[in-house]
Amino acid sequence: MSLVREIEGCLLRTGLKETRFGRVAVNDPRLVRDLRRGRKPGPGTVARVRETIARLDS
Numbered sequence: 042m043s044l045v046r047e048i049e050g051c052l053l054r055t056g057l058k059e060t061r062f063g064r065v066a067v068n069d070p071r072l073v074r075d076l077r078r079g080r081k082p083g084p085g086t087v088a089r090v091r092e093t094i095a096r097l098d099s
Contacts, residue, residue, distance in 0.1 A: 044087060045076045051094045066093040 052062060052073075063072030067089050076082065082090070 044082065044090060045073070047094055048073055048076070048090065051097055055097050057097070062093070065097075066090045 048059075048062060051057070052059060057065075059073035060070040063070045066072065067086055069075075072080075072086075072090075
């Protein structure tokens, strides 16, 4: 599954705004918008985003 889809699923489940998710995950409110536009995240960013999703889903 793509990272953007994982994030969007989390946003639907939690009700978070995309800017808030970006701040919580990597201190970047533009993260989700930039990923939707083709930004390629590094492995550290991917790991932090997935950790955040896991934490929010628990």
